[in-house]
Amino acid sequence: MSDPVGVAADQLKAFVGRIEALEEEKQTIANDIKDVYAEAKANGFDVKILRLVISARRQDKSERDEMEAMFDLYCQALGMGFGPVKG
Amino acid sequence: MSDPVGVAADQLKAFVGRIEALEEEKQTIANDIKDVYAEAKANGFDVKILRLVISARRQDKSERDEMEAMFDLYCQALGMGFGPVKG
Amino acid sequence: MSDPVGVAADQLKAFVGRIEALEEEKQTIANDIKDVYAEAKANGFDVKILRLVISARRQDKSERDEMEAMFDLYCQALGMGFGPVKG
Amino acid sequence: MSDPVGVAADQLKAFVGRIEALEEEKQTIANDIKDVYAEAKANGFDVKILRLVISARRQDKSERDEMEAMFDLYCQALGMGFGPVKG
DNA sequence: CACTGGAAAATGCCGC
DNA sequence: GCGGCATTTTCCAGTG
Numbered sequence: 001m002s003d004p005v006g007v008a009a010d011q012l013k014a015f016v017g018r019i020e021a022l023e024e025e026k027q028t029i030a031n032d033i034k035d036v037y038a039e040a041k042a043n044g045f046d047v048k049i050l051r052l053v054i055s056a057r058r059q060d061k062s063e064r065d066e067m068e069a070m071f072d073l074y075c076q077a078l079g080m081g082f083g084p085v086k087g
Numbered sequence: 088m089s090d091p092v093g094v095a096a097d098q099l100k101a102f103v104g105r106i107e108a109l110e111e112e113k114q115t116i117a118n119d120i121k122d123v124y125a126e127a128k129a130n131g132f133d134v135k136i137l138r139l140v141i142s143a144r145r146q147d148k149s150e151r152d153e154m155e156a157m158f159d160l161y162c163q164a165l166g167m168g169f170g171p172v173k174g
Numbered sequence: 175m176s177d178p179v180g181v182a183a184d185q186l187k188a189f190v191g192r193i194e195a196l197e198e199e200k201q202t203i204a205n206d207i208k209d210v211y212a213e214a215k216a217n218g219f220d221v222k223i224l225r226l227v228i229s230a231r232r233q234d235k236s237e238r239d240e241m242e243a244m245f246d247l248y249c250q251a252l253g254m255g256f257g258p259v260k261g
Numbered sequence: 262m263s264d265p266v267g268v269a270a271d272q273l274k275a276f277v278g279r280i281e282a283l284e285e286e287k288q289t290i291a292n293d294i295k296d297v298y299a300e301a302k303a304n305g306f307d308v309k310i311l312r313l314v315i316s317a318r319r320q321d322k323s324e325r326d327e328m329e330a331m332f333d334l335y336c337q338a339l340g341m342g343f344g345p346v347k348g
Numbered sequence: 349c350a351c352t353g354g355a356a357a358a359t360g361c362c363g364c
Numbered sequence: 365g366c367g368g369c370a371t372t373t374t375c376c377a378g379t380g
Contacts (some may be wrong), residue, residue, distance in 0.1 A: 011304060011306075012306065012311075015297060015300070015301045015304075015306065015311065016314065016315060018297050019294055019297050019298070019315055020315065020318070022290055022293050022294045023294065023315075023319075025290050026287055026290045026291060026294070029283055029286050029287045029290065030287060030355095032283050033280055033284065033287070034377085036276060036279050036283065037280070039276070040276045043171050043272060044170065044171030044172055045169070045170065045171065045272075045276065046160075046164060046169055047378090048160065049157075049164060049169060050273075050276065050277070050280075051354085052153070052156065052157055052160060053273075053277060054277060054280055054281065054284075055153075055354085056153060056157065057277070059146070059150060063146055063150070066139070066142070066143060066146065067143075069139065070139055070143065073133075073135065073136050073139060074136075077133060077136060084130050084131030084132065084182055084185070098217060098219075099219065099224075102210060102213070102214040102217075102219065102224065103224075103227065103228060103231070105210050106210050106211070106224075106228055107228065107231070109203055109206050109207045109210065110207065112203050113200055113203045113204060116196055116199050116200045116203065119196050120193055120196045120197065120200070121361090123192050123196065126189070127189045130185060130189075132185075132186065132189065134362090134363095135363085137186075137189065137190070137193075138370090140190060141190060141194065141197075142370090144190070144194070170266070170270075170272075170273065171269055171272070204372090225374085229373095291356085299367090309358090312357085312358085316357095
């Protein structure tokens with residue numbers, strides 16, 4: 001298999017293999033997360049609230065990131081003029 | 088066309104028609120939004136910042152909503168016990 | 175507020191307001207679409223299939239539009255007017 | 262902090278920490294997958310098709326798994342042990 | 349076992 | 365023209 005088609009096929013197989021392996025890993029971790037939620041539930045915690053807490057923390061983080069991005073943009077904008085430049 | 092199949096076909100056509108009409112409206116509005124951004128840009132505003140402002144406002148709103156949801160959940164949880172109930 | 179900055183701020187508010195209004199409209203329509211799907215489902219239709227049908231029709235339409243655009247282009251290239259060529 | 266509430270709070274923090282750590286791992290892997298797709302694209306592969314191929318393989322796999330499960334079920338129903346029945 | 353909500357994937361858009 | 369990003373759509377797990 002040294003023809004281009006064979007090579008491409010080999011490359012394709014390699015890419016597919018790598019992606020499928022990574023997806024399996026990802027799935028494993030997703031299952032782990034499910035397990036932790038189950039464990040929390042078994043310890044008497046309300047899973048719904050737990051999820052809410054985690055998503056709130058995630059949103060806080062993304063909001064902080066956005067603030068930072070805004071700050072950067074404003075810094076850039078200073079001197080460049082944010083609003084319309086009149087003449 | 089008074090057989091069930093015909094009736095179903097007519098119903099189907101009706102549903103498809105309604106959905107397609109709504110999607111066209113939606114697309115029209117999406118285009119309008121694009122136009123407004125273009126107009127703002129033509130007036131010297133930085134579209135990137137404008138988008139950031141709008142998304143920040145949207146996030147604020149959703150955060151407030153989430154806070155409210157949390158509050159409701161906590162209210163529910165009171166008396167039910169949020170954390171593990173020991174004995 | 176007759177200074178340039180105030181004017182820009184007012185303009186900015188106006189743009190933000192218009193965009194947010196349009197986005198709300200858009201969201202309303204999106205909800206309407208969801209409702210129609212729900213209604214279809216309540217009438218025994220398979221929503222997944224329904225979605226497929228509609229997206230297929232959309233594709234067909236865009237293909238037809240493309241064809242039409244091509245046709246017009248060819249007509250122009252041949253020095254033909256838009257309407258049918260009489261002789 | 263040896264009161265029940267403190268204990269619950271500590272437990273809660275632990276659960277949140279574990280989940281967040283796992284989610285970060287998951288995100289890392291998701292990014293890796295994106296990278297592989299990008300690499301494939303850089304090597305001339307059509308990402309859209311590649312995704313289709315992978316999802317098709319996944320479906321096949323789940324079908325095969327289902328079949329296997331069925332097979333096992335039948336074996337059980339027939340009072341067969343898991344391995345080959347010797348006599 | 350259907351429904352709802354939330355995560356993941358895919359599509360389309362914008363700027364470079 | 366492509367990569368990154370935001371939006372949208374699709375899928376799936378949890379729940380009643």
